Amino acid sequence: MKYNPLHQLMNPESIAIVGAGNNPMKMGTMQALSILKDGYGGKFLPVHRKDKTVLGHTAYASVLDLPETPDLAMLVVPTDQVIPLLEEFGKIGTKHAVIISAGFRETGPEGELLEERLKETAGKFGIRFLGPNCIGLLNSQLSLNMTVFSHTAPPGILGMASQSGTYVTQTFPYLKSRGIHFSKAISVGNEADIDIVDVLEYLGEDEETRAIALYIEGISDGRRFIETAQKITPYKPVIAQYVGGSTAGARAGASHTGSMAGPDYLYDGAFKQAGIIRVHSVEELYSHGWALATLPPLKGGRVGVVTNSGGPGTAIAHTCDVYGLEVPAFSEELQQQIKTHIPAVASSANPVDLTFFLNSRVLSSLIPELIIESGEVDCLIIHGAMSSGMMKEVYPHVREALGNIALDDLLATFKQDISTAASMPGKNDFPVVISSFFGREDSFTAAYQDQNIPVFDSPEKAARGMASLLRHKEIRERGKITHLPLPVKSTEAEKIISQALQKGQKALDEYSAKKIMALYRIPVTSEKIANSADEAVETALLLGLPVAVKACSPQIMHKTERGLVHLNLKQTDEVRQAFNSIKETAGEGTPVIVSEMVKGDREFTAGMTRFPGFGPAVLFGLGGVFTEALKDVTFRIAPLGLTEAQEMAFDIRAKKLLCEFRGMPAADISAIGEILQALGTIALLHPQVAEIDINPIIIRGNMPVVVDALVVIE
């Protein structure tokens, strides 16, 4: 195993705990009990000021009294004791800590200061720590559970990093009943030292972890988050829920762990860029994460559906379709094979609907294997395999008619070779998910779960779970994301910007803005400043009529409304008139720009904005008057590789406009990608550029041309 700074913290050979006592209903004690009772094999060293023993183990009066240096210190103490205790652990040489105590940055300015001091103390001794304000960690391979809930489930293969402690402790029973098991689960709390990105990196390297789930309220270093994820996602699926992107969500998150949230669209773009599958509920985070961890990768998007029931079959087929999976009708040949095993009124097309039919073997293995062998689909969804769950339901009805049989005898009578049936998916190394209205009270559901076959509790969920596997296929196929080194900074661009700043400007004039674009190889309209009406006419003739004549000053707002923009001038007279009219309206000193008219029916917008934690983000979207009305825009974080930039262009609802459309050729997607990359480059090379707003980019023929641009500087 590759060395990762978290490896030691996750695999301590000894743990000292401060804050555990002998009252089992107190949090620290509950956490100590989890360590002691759930199978951890390392040393347990409680520190207690008064009690000589804690939970039957020798306790030490202070950290300095410990008989050895523990690998890991765990603090569940009042806020004001955290720093002094960490100092003591530092002195005895402990290098890792888990700080459960709350009361730091999540409580406001004073707490922030305290958290800074905590970081200084840890830094002084080279201590790496989780928290504060976290619930601890679970390493199921070590049977090490430091949380408040007991963890009795077997070791799993889904890794979890969470900015909420609840999701790695209070949900243990929920997960166990659904057959979902963690490899490692880590509550990051306030992330004063180790943050969720560190944990992501660790889980990416952890061999027991086959997929990673992230619960996120806010990311403090967006760029590192994306880069870390991009290294993992081409081979190991990463799935995330983000809840900080709304007003209420951001406020709740801030008071929860003091996290800094950003707009939903920013995270949405960052996830796509990072190759992270996004879900919108914790249920999907767990259940799709589990499907991604347990199933072999999808090779294609064709789904076979086998059910005992028309409704769920139809719902699965419909949901597959909505989420981009295909449910193809089976070949006549395959249907003939299937027909020999099912009732006459049943349907052999896809979905196969056995109708109400009690032979579970046909449903759960015989027909699925026929379908798998046919090669006609890439995965299977099975609904309706049931045994003891149903029998327990009908038992009160049939008991008497069956000679007052005992329930256990009834179950035995109808016992199928369920474990064989449930092992079918694994035997064929084929992606199969199960939909069942029964939980573990049914022997089929339990057998599937025990063999790591994902079971969803309703049909649509099974289909959506499979769709997450399709998303991962797309992510795998885009391969490694590469970035070229940034180009050299343009000194001419730098000069334009600093001169404007020196003049006190808040924004560049249109001419200078486009000049900067051009210096970074963004195609812009040909244009020139005209100092007289004659010069305007001269330029117009040089560019070729028709032209546009516009006032060019960073101070003038609402140019169009004030009549300072004259478009589509076809005659030299009109050019002259426009020039004079602008000078009259806006003043003799206002520069006038003469610009070629760009013809094209497709208009887009692009731009750049900076976000705390993420730095410059590039925007692309539908342009013209529709930008505001349709809000069809997408974001990515700079710098952008070419793949990322092109994916971005196609990530708008109006993406059809980029393809061949109503007699117009497909837009040159590389050229658009290069514009988006260049916007990122400008932002990274020129920190004085606060914001760029290009609207429109017109597609002339197949090539994009920037027609108007605003560059805000500071």
Next chain:
Amino acid sequence: MKYNPLHQLMNPESIAIVGAGNNPMKMGTMQALSILKDGYGGKFLPVHRKDKTVLGHTAYASVLDLPETPDLAMLVVPTDQVIPLLEEFGKIGTKHAVIISAGFRETGPEGELLEERLKETAGKFGIRFLGPNCIGLLNSQLSLNMTVFSHTAPPGILGMASQSGTYVTQTFPYLKSRGIHFSKAISVGNEADIDIVDVLEYLGEDEETRAIALYIEGISDGRRFIETAQKITPYKPVIAQYVGGSTAGARAGASHTGSMAGPDYLYDGAFKQAGIIRVHSVEELYSHGWALATLPPLKGGRVGVVTNSGGPGTAIAHTCDVYGLEVPAFSEELQQQIKTHIPAVASSANPVDLTFFLNSRVLSSLIPELIIESGEVDCLIIHGAMSSGMMKEVYPHVREALGNIALDDLLATFKQDISTAASMPGKNDFPVVISSFFGREDSFTAAYQDQNIPVFDSPEKAARGMASLLRHKEIRERGKITHLPLPVKSTEAEKIISQALQKGQKALDEYSAKKIMALYRIPVTSEKIANSADEAVETALLLGLPVAVKACSPQIMHKTERGLVHLNLKQTDEVRQAFNSIKETAGEGTPVIVSEMVKGDREFTAGMTRFPGFGPAVLFGLGGVFTEALKDVTFRIAPLGLTEAQEMAFDIRAKKLLCEFRGMPAADISAIGEILQALGTIALLHPQVAEIDINPIIIRGNMPVVVDALVVIE
């Protein structure tokens, strides 16, 4: 109770069953057992050719041997016996039947014929029946369960009509474990006689049913469906899932019950028009249906959130925001009151986050009541109330430390007055939903469920459930939908259409199309046919320059591409040139139209298409080149009341374009609504009009003007 034809079928005093025997693992027998064992108090009359008794009851050798006329006949027999048996029941005077047997229209053309004969037989005797190919019905008030699964849950208040039998039988255990209880549940099968609309109407009148859930694969009479629903939805919530709108879903549905599906967008529009809340999974159908049935109506959209845990609180707040609910920060005053009851590090803003805190009373009643009293929110979501569920989890850890206490004693020690806490929502007549990761194994969850408080198994689901209540508030507030009688048919329009049909035209020319629009008071461009270049110029001057000059013939396709459309002609010379050029290109005989140019930056599309089962549907959407690329369109079924037409206009993503926008005034929404109404009128009065496609409607100032229209006739 008002008389409804289904009332008798749902409340039989005696039931004869054919197809039940003494083998309890056969379907008919299982259904007979459900009748006998689940508490039905009426007479049970089995018909069996050989056995003298069935399940301990006297059996009769044939229908004609029955000692009395049963209220209801139930048939669970091979397909070919259905019609002869129904005939016999007809002869003895039975007026209601439930036909479980399959093998009719869902199997293809032969089955369709058989189903026709079945209908004839029933018609001959005036028998109303459910099925064939259904699973029966449940009337929980009578304890009458005719399905294959046992039903031991108490009578409920959610009515269910389903085109899948599974959803009113195989999900009984699923529903019981989630505390969701049906008033009536009806499987409609192939709907040869009684269809889902009849059941909807019945449940609308049924006093025990407080909300109605519909599982739909296809509706055969869309207009009646909408009208029936519109009478119910202003006071009783109706919620529906539709799965027939995709290729795979439609194919699956057809082989399931032979239902005729339509495109998803058609049903989406029909649901909105009908005031039906749409959901996309059976889980939401049940759980939102239950919340709608049990909770008092929402008075506003402000939500209070109380949790023991930051993650779920943040997720609830975020999800509320996404679904249109508001989570406002509480006033300082209310926060001060809350703070006195919670730990210092906990948050008193909204969400209130108690952090890990074991006092359930504070979480589940004390703080909620403070919030309810404040009047600052309209509903509450509570997450984290738990008791025995958690205790059972931690018991293995704490047992020893608590002197080897027995689990029951531990539970007793920590027993809270849960039933009082759980009765809080009802006591305050205030909408409250619960989120809990524990099911009924936790005493809190069970107590809530037993008091009809909806419990969702994860935070986001609770928020989405509440959002369905908000949808119902909007539906209630739109009030009764009224329709004016259709206007008188225009004989002039009729003449234009029949003349075109006589000439063998497949479509009207543009001039005639707009003429028809104008006859139904749709505002169109002023225009005239010009018979010579001089006339064209004359018309142009009359209309005022600039004008458009276009070829006007139903035969010519791709007019723009062929240079037969000349726009924005500013000078008489240009008009003359355009006229001559069209005659040259398209032939002397081609009529030429001279039309005013309509100025306006906002373009919409509207139209009409006919759908099997639904008749004419009206379309509205974003127009111009974007129609195809953005597919931002919405449908409604004709005729449209003004409310429906105006709701429709605002049901597009680009609805902002209809409001004040970039210096343009708000579009006249009544005028747009009248166009949409008129399109429905034309379709209903002129069945020869197969299709109408208007694109664009330009907003001139604030008024819509139809600029181009295609009318397809047949």
